[in-house]
Amino acid sequence: MQSRRHFIRQSAATLFAAPWVTTGMRAASPNGKLRHAAFGAAGMSMADMSAMSNHPMWELVAVCDVDTRNFANAQKKWPNIRVYQDWRELLEKEADNIDSVNVSTPDHMHGSIGLAAIAKGKHIYGQKPLAHNLWECRQMVERARAKGVMSQMGIQISSAFTERHAVALIQMGAIGKVKEAHTFSNKKWGDLEVRPAKSDPIPAGFDWDKWLGVASERSYIEKYDHPGNWRKRRDFGTGTLGDMGCHMFSGWFRSLDLAAPISVKSTGPVPNKDNWAINAVVEYTFKGTKYTAGDTVKVTWTDGDARPPAEVMALVGDVSKFPGQGTIYLGTEGVLLSPHGSTPLLYPREKFASFGAYPKLEPRDHWADFIDCCLKGDKQPSANFDYAGPLTEAVLLGCLASAFPGENLTWDAPGLKIPNNAAADKMVRRDYRKGWEIV
Incomplete structure (x- = not known):
């Protein structure tokens, strides 16, 4: 495995070309550095800041x-912030x-x-999924393009x-x-129970109202939403599919050069009013x-204990x-297994035992890719919003479809x-709490 990884070297440019280029806004600091703000001080935001540093x-x-x-x-690591x-x-x-900013919040x-930062002309590194609903996702893509900022999911x-x-x-x-593909994750970001009817004291230093943001008011329950469990909640997270789908769909979205899905159907469990379900099965x-081998191609997502068919x-x-x-x-000529984060394997093994056409790849740092593009202004990063937006829309459509089991939902991408x-269709855009509307 290691020797094969060592083998892999090829320019990223051959795998991706950005469909548009920004106006080339440069860092304005006297020392020429990219001056950055982070939304989120722990968890994935800390990981993003550390990688960028x-x-x-x-x-x-x-x-x-x-x-x-x-x-x-954060202040211990960067005392002057x-x-x-x-x-x-x-x-x-x-x-x-x-x-520039990174948005690494729930x-x-x-x-x-993200949209507020874009409106001020800031380059944006947006955590996955790009947004919580389809309308917001489309707005992120269109406004980033119109404003000419660099973007990376x-x-x-x-x-x-x-x-x-x-x-x-x-x-x-x-x-x-x-002919077809199956993407799977054994994570279980869901909850079969409804929200408990209880209330706990809000910890000192934590602004529950601002954490709720666009979501409707409700009581604080210790460790139920924050920290860590918000992915399970429909109003705050997007379940296992939203957590892992943007990572794992990217492989086939890019390799098969796919655009928006024609339709999506869920045949798995139905989420309750508060929480996402577990063991999803979503067919695109x-x-x-x-x-691809035909005029259409099917890709199936499964999570939790649900798995691809035994055969x-x-x-x-x-x-x-x-x-x-x-x-x-x-x-049509074999099978490729791409374990998440590990070297892909070709099957049958005996057929590909002497396969020698492995590509050469050059290293690419995802965070440095964003920073370099912001500073140089000559091209978009590899996972810019024109790429990441349609990818995220496919993920969010799967989340939405889980509420309508067995129904083949058709998707009019141009019309959203x-x-x-x-x-x-009403779930394409969420209801916003008064005072937190996006315009």
């Missing part, structure tokens, strides 16, 4: 978090002092904060050797034309491309060793509509 031309100016208990670690508890105040006061606030696996290797193998025809139909897993031999997360592509189901 490896770039010599990046400097952290300000951090915002609704939970002031999260500031200590200014801290805020209200993201709107940061954007207002630091507008002339920052060039999903329900990605759209509000936080799907760092798409810059890793492993996924880029799988993409290249599919596109060079190693397994022929792809896409228009075929030059990399599909058997194509790679010992089912007991089937990975917990990944994608399996069924081609689900024309064959009025109830589903």
